[in-house]
Amino acid sequence: RAKANPAKRICFYEETMDQAVRERRKTMQELRDALARRQFSLHYQPQVDIGGGAITGYEVLLRWQHPERGAVPPSEFIPMAEETGLILPIGEWVLREACREAATWQQKHRVAVNLSAVQLVADLPRVVARALADSGLSADRLELEITETAMIRDPRRTTRLLEELKALGVSIAMDDFGTGYSSLSTLRAFPFDKIKLDRSFMAELEASPDARAIIRAVLALGESLNIHILAEGVETPAQLDFLRQEGCTEVQGYLFGQPAPMNQQRPTAASLTLAAG
Ligand code: C2E
Ligand code: MG
Ligand code: MG
Ligand code: MG
Numbered sequence: 001r002a003k004a005n006p007a008k009r010i011c012f013y014e015e016t017m018d019q020a021v022r023e024r025r026k027t028m029q030e031l032r033d034a035l036a037r038r039q040f041s042l043h044y045q046p047q048v049d050i051g052g053g054a055i056t057g058y059e060v061l062l063r064w065q066h067p068e069r070g071a072v073p074p075s076e077f078i079p080m081a082e083e084t085g086l087i088l089p090i091g092e093w094v095l096r097e098a099c100r101e102a103a104t105w106q107q108k109h110r111v112a113v114n115l116s117a118v119q120l121v122a123d124l125p126r127v128v129a130r131a132l133a134d135s136g137l138s139a140d141r142l143e144l145e146i147t148e149t150a151m152i153r154d155p156r157r158t159t160r161l162l163e164e165l166k167a168l169g170v171s172i173a174m175d176d177f178g179t180g181y182s183s184l185s186t187l188r189a190f191p192f193d194k195i196k197l198d199r200s201f202m203a204e205l206e207a208s209p210d211a212r213a214i215i216r217a218v219l220a221l222g223e224s225l226n227i228h229i230l231a232e233g234v235e236t237p238a239q240l241d242f243l244r245q246e247g248c249t250e251v252q253g254y255l256f257g258q259p260a261p262m263n264q265q266r267p268t269a270a271s272l273t274l275a276a277g
Helices: 006-034 074-084 087-104 124-135 155-167 183-189 199-205 209-225 237-245 269-276
Strands: 040-049 055-066 070-072 110-114 142-147 171-177 194-197 228-231 250-252
Touching (some): 006 055, 055 087, 087 124, 124 155, 155 171, 155 183, 194 199, 209 237
Parallel strands (some): 110 142, 142 171, 171 194, 194 228, 228 250
Antiparallel strands (some): 040 055, 040 250, 055 070
8 A cells, every 4th residue: 555655655754854853953942042041050970089988079960951851861962062063152151160160169179071072172272261260260170071082083183282271280081981993092192181981891890701801901001101090880889899909099970979969969878988998
């Protein structure tokens, strides 16, 4: 029957396409208004020193509260913001807001802000310098997280940019290490202060000897290149034990706290155990 009327099927298909395109366009328009409507907020997730359980810093994670759809995950709206260029004003807002909040904290923890590849443009050092100056946050408390895939587009230009940023006194972390494909050469080429080992390795740690071997190798590499390693996505005491045994010094993950607004931060049982020694 479908064969008898192909035109009808094509028509139906186009309607569905149309609907998807319309949905997308609507979300983009809403994303465009989200800043002005104050629908964005910042969540913070602690980063913890394995040794004494002390909080070393907080990673800033952007949240979009949509009036009808509720919380939209960053994996959905960040790519859209990147495609439309909206990530520039949104990213600048995140940076300024994070610096402003961190400057008011009683304890002078570091604050780590994610940057999209799209934000790695000539203007960035000026934007960062202005966020620091306007908030009064000291530069050594700001860390910028950049994924390795963001680096490879134009490595020479990016190196210069990162060096300009470092000259301001901020530190640079490579995010999601191990998921891209330029890992080792990228490490040598760029002036990273820290590597964040991707959470996919933690997820596989218990079941996969290969994952354990990779984690060991990355920790050894960090030691010989003199780059600090943080393990992301630590959820279980077994993962923590393995990391500690292998000489990892800094961790982040649900075991130590979910991302939450700053005034809702609570130490978890695991953080308290670490702190108690
Ligand atoms: P990311 O920078 O690698 O951030 C870590 C992600 O892992 C966060 O997801 C966090 O909630 C999640 N996570 C933390 N601990 C655990 C754990 O123990 N287990 C598991 N399964 N997940 C954990 P989130 O908040 O959904 O953010 C996803 C990604 O969106 C981020 O990955 C980052 O790439 C991007 N993103 C978030 N905020 C911003 C922002 O302000 N600017 C930019 N450019 N990107 C952002
Ligand atoms: Mg990150
Ligand atoms: Mg990450
Ligand atoms: Mg990620």
